[in-house]
């Protein structure tokens with residue numbers, strides 16, 4: 001997507017969100033009474049936005065709840081191994097870190113990926129959330145404040161997930177359902193059951209680039225090449241500048257090895273049947 005198209009989408013998104021924001025009757029009357037120039041009908045903008053995004057991002061057309069049901073919910077650590085596809089997934093904790101650079105590299109490569117964001121990240125970085133949406137990325141839920149869920153109460157588990165869903169929805173109009181990644185990957189069978197009941201499947205990873213443990217760009221690149229496999233879900237972090245630096249090389253390596261780089265939704269789907277388009 002060109003920068004100008006992206007800007008239009010971002011502006012249209014902001015307008016559409018404003019259009020659905022509740023106004024008190026006094027405010028509405030004031031707006032109507034004001035001598036304002038003719039404006040674009042906001043519902044039309046919102047519809048055009050959705051149609052444009054759906055055409056640009058095939059994963060948006062997938063019924064993800066049905067996909068999770070077909071996979072039995074639970075928790076996954078890899079996608080469908082029947083096709084040469086890999087999903088790069090990025091966790092965003094409290095700080096913006098190198099998120100803007102990661103987004104730049106993905107945009108330059110023409111990729112749509114999946115970001116697991118915390119509510120605190122969304123609250124602190126609304127502009128980055130809007131850009132993730134406008135760039136066609138998919139969003140998953142990574143809790144509100146990144147606690148180890150094995151040490152928090154059941155009501156707090158629900159609150160951590162629901163508050164994040166709420167702010168992501170307010171900022172982007174998107175849902176994080178049905179994807180949840182436990183902070184530190186720390187879950188349990190009873191926690192997985194609980195999040196399944198909240199409308200989320202657990203999403204772990206096939207391998208970790210170890211960027212959050214200080215791996216440099218060369219080590220990250222080497223690790224991805226060594227572990228790449230059909231259906232892999234790769235764990236990366238927005239906080240790592242080395243990750244952002246490695247990204248264009250990693251993308252080139254994987255493409256040269258014949259992999260399609262796709263969103264989580266796409267890597268979880270069965271491959272298209274022969275003969276279908």
Ligand SMILES: [Zn+2]
Pocket residue numbers: 091092093142146183184
């Ligand atoms: Zn995390």
